[in-house]
Amino acid sequence: MRTIQYLFLLFFISSFYAQNNSRFLTGLKQDGNTIKVDVNDGTYFIKYYSTQILETSFIPKGEKINKNSHAVVLEPKKVELVLHSSENKTVVISDGICLDIINKPFQIVYTDKQNNLITSEKRGYFKSKHSPLESVKGNFPYEKTEKIEFNLTADEILYGAGARALGMNRRGKRLPLYNRAQYGYQNYAELMNFTIPVVISSKKYMLHFDNPPIGYLDLDSKKDNSLTYETISGRKTYQVIVGDSWEDLIENYTDLTGKQPIPPRWTLGNFSSRFGYHSQQETEATIAKYKEDNIPVDAIILDLYWFGKTVQGTMGNLEVDKDSFPDMKGMVSHLKEKGVKTVLITEPFILSTSSKWDEADKKQVLAKDTIGNSAKYDFYFGNTGIVDIYKKEGREWFWNIYKEILGYGVKGLWGDLGEPEVLPSWVNFGEKKKADEIHNIYGHDWAKLIFEGYQKDFPTERPFILMRAGYSGSQRFGMIPWSGDVSRSWGGLQSQPEISLQMGMQGLGYMHSDLGGFAGANLDDNLYVRWLQYGVFQPIFRPHAQEDVASEPVFRSDFAKKHAKKAIELRYKMLPYNYNLAFENNQKGTPLMRPIFFEENDQKLMTTYSTYLWGKDFLVTPILKDSIRNTKVVFPKNANWFNFYFDEDKVEGGQTKTVKVKQKAIPTYVRGGVIIPLTKVVQTTDNYNGNYLELHYWFDNSVKESERTIYNDDGLTANAFENGAYELLEFEADIEKKYLEIDLEAEFGKNWKPTQKEVVLILHNINWKPKRVNVAGKRIKTDVVNNTLKIPVKWNTEKELKIKISLK
Known part of the structure; x- marks a missing residue:
């Protein structure tokens, strides 16, 4: 029966989808999880990582296989495969993704175990003339490009391709894969800082093209139901990922490319940030104003003035300007005593006018020009070279600078301009790597350098790595991405939910915006307030802007300050809920938004x-x-x-x-019928107490039972969950005939010491006066006020606590 179904499917596909008429099969062999397929012009290797993740690589004749992946970290699991061959095809059956390999004309078709079509190669791999897009014409000086072409069904909606402002459905666009900043963008931007070679279909499958060099994703721009990956060089490798649900699909993708570590809890608080604080005095005065106004704040970010007095000419100094910051270590320490962590900006560019140029040039830690000298070229900030992080010497030199910075007590690192903002094609890196081959993964590998440095020298500390550019898999290095230099306008705000939602689906769950907008001197308090109110429900709460108009609420009008303060206080009340979102993201890759x-x-x-x-x-x-x-x-x-x-x-x-x-x-x-954990407002997460919880429950008689779990640890120590230093708090709600029962239970890691918790259970939508409320079997007195019932309890988390409320 299976074979008959496949014959029908093959007839359907061959009738409607073009194939590569010049390619035909010459041999096929299975070796465990891998199917080796020889064709007249090369070899395919089709490898299963799991039943729901499969990788296909094509090696043209005359080329060698390249197994190096910037993205993949998953070790393949054993997958049971059953092969059936007939005159013109081989069927590969698994418990997930299945294959039809058609002999002539050659084609690979991917189906699920119910014989439903997932996707199929159209022409598959081919080379053809390069037709450059106008927006990147000067960056793509290539006559030919390599392509892999797929079929689409007419009804598919397509997501992915990185951070763009296009609308959620990106079908119909040909998009460059070339990380590049887009200053002052508003509600439409085809090219931005994060371009990622991932396509996500509304049919719940993903195609990830596992290759760093620059190129394009053509998402049916010619309206012929084609999806085409295009590149200048490199691997002809892609993964097909499927899932039974959206959450399952993203979990599979982040299993493949890596999970985001849980960030320190303070990163979920409020940041003070602008371009930029010019002096120690200005920095300290800003935090003093937050304290004076009782507006919670957890971090302050220093832009490039910490190493130079001017925007141009000083980049690359990467050491404290002691005229402006006479006691950096003391300032950082004093701010930390107030619960405020310091984050410093860095860039990979070393200007020839900077104090580090001679050292970097002498130590050969910069990328090279075509004759072997340290490459120099001009851009907005000055005449520059770029650190070669593909050489061991370059990585060690750069990390030693970071160790010195962290030695001041700094708790976060900001990597800016990592697209890289300007990188000519003629620049060479490391082991004969061309600029266009590493352009898109420079930010990715820069984050890797910092993350691995932390693992070696600060193994118990969770890094905070704020970066403007990366690639597929960057989340596993703890990268916190943001959406670049957005316009300070309503158009700029309008694109932000789309960007964060899309990036969360692509594994980067912490994509966020400069709250209030960055570019331009637009003083619009209503815009500012609405952006910050939105910011409560996006991953990182960080107002940031050019200093013409203040980004910090403490320097805004009374109207703006009042509403910003309310938004920030709510952000702090939501710490238990939000921290659990960070845990879910860490465990399953599930986006926060x-x-x-x-x-x-x-x-x-x-x-x-x-x-x-x-x-x-x-x-x-x-x-x-x-x-x-x-x-x-x-x-x-x-x-x-x-x-x-x-x-x-x-x-x-x-x-x-x-x-x-x-x-x-x-x-x-x-959502009705579930428990949502909140807490008291604190002025800094240093004062956060996980032993106080407000458990809010909106009564909904249609929800007879629900269960929610929240995760907690010390908020600071790396790998707390893996090391058993955590607690999981479980809240169940059940509606029976006469009672609503709320049960509180807890589980603990082996290295967690249980504590008693002060809990206020707050029940909303209670439009009756309960005759009886029992806590741990004892009746207590309560009263309903404005349809709300509050029940304060002490909870020894080593024991289950039952609370019963009569429904009459």
Whole structure:
């Protein structure tokens, strides 16, 4: 029966999809997880990493196999494969991805175990004339490029290709794979700092092209149902990844390319940042203002003035300008005493006018020109060279500078301009690597250098690595990406949810924006407030901008400061919930921000980003236009939703509803029938106490049972979970005939000491007066106020605690 089904599928595919008529099979052999397929012009190696992850590499005749991957870290698991061969095809059956290998004309077809088509090669690999896009014409001086072409079905929606502002569906575009900054972009930008060779289909599969050199992704720009990867050189290797759900798909991809380490808890707090703080006095005065205004803050970021008084001519000094910062170590220490961590900017460029040039040139740690000298070229900041991180000497020299910086007590490192911002094609790196071969992974490998340095010299510390450019797999180095120099405008704000949602699906779950916008001197308090209100529900809360207009709330109008303070305080109240999102991301790759189609797999919602999910249980609709009174909110089905800020009737899922917009908050809803953990506001996460929790529960009689788990550790120590230094708190809610029962349980790692917790259970939507409330079997007195019931309890986490509330 299986063979008959495959024959029908092959007839269907060969009838509708073009193939490479000049390629034909000459031999096929299985070796464990790998199928070696010889064709007249080369060899295919098809390797299973798991039943849901498969890699295909094509080696043209005359070339050698290159097994080096910048992205893949997964070790293959044994997969049971069954092969059936007939006159013109071989069928490879697994418990996940299956193959049809057609002999002549040669074609590879990928299906699932139910014989549903996933994707198929169209012409597969070929070379042809290079047709450069105008936007990168000067960066792609190549007559021919290598291509791998696939078939698409007419109804597929396509995501991926890195950080772009295009709308959620990227089908119809031919997009450069060439990391490049886009200064002052607004709601449309085809090329930005993170270009990633990943395509995600609405059919829940991914294609990852495992090759660093520059190129293109053509997502059916010719409207002929084709997807084409195009490159100047390198590996002809791609992985096909599938999943049973969106979460499963992203977990498989991040199994393949690596999981993001849990960042230190303080990174979920508020940052003070601008371009930039000119002196120690200005830095300390800024934090003093936060303290005076009682606005929580956890970090301050120093831009390039820490090593030079001017923007141009000083980059590459990478040592403290003692005129402006006479006591850097003392300043960092004093700020730390206030709970504020210091982050310093660095760049990979060493200007020929900088104090480090002679040393870097003498030690041969810079990339080379065509005759072997340290390469020099001009860009905005001056005449420069770039650190060769592909040479051992370059890596060691750069890391020694970082060790000196960290020796000041600095707790975070900012890597800027790592696209690299300017990198001519003629520059050479390391072991005969051309600039265009490493251009896209320079930021990726720079993050790797820092991450591995931490592992060697600071093994117990979690790094904070803020970077503007990277590539597929960069998340495993703890990279915290941001969306570049966005315009300080409503157009700039409008593109931000899309960028973060797309990047989260591509493994980089901490993509965030310069809150308030970066580029331009636009003083718009309403824009600023709406951007910060959105920022509560995006991964990193970091207002940052050019200094013409203050980015810090403490220097804004009373109106802006008041609403910014409320947003920041809510961010701190959400620490338990948000920290658990970081744990989920670490364990499964699940993004912190999630498209609404993760909840409701409806084709009509596949391009929606105006409403999204923050974790599993918050539904957020940012205000992206000025002075609007009403907005539409998409409420996913399979749940009812309650207004997080205001006491309103529940909203049934499965509808789009127009809601009134209020100044104090953006439309935010929570899932009914689940427990959401919050805490008290603290002025710094140093004062965060995981032993105090507010457990909020919105009663929904239709949700008979629910369970949520939150993760906690010390928030600082690397690999706390792996080393058993953690607790998992489990909250269950069950509605029986006469009672609502809330159960609190805990599990502990082997190196965690359990503690008693002070818990306030806050039940919303309680429109009756319970006759009985029992805590651990004892009746207590309570009262319902404004449809809300508060039950304070002491919880010895070594024991289960049961709370029962009568439904009448």
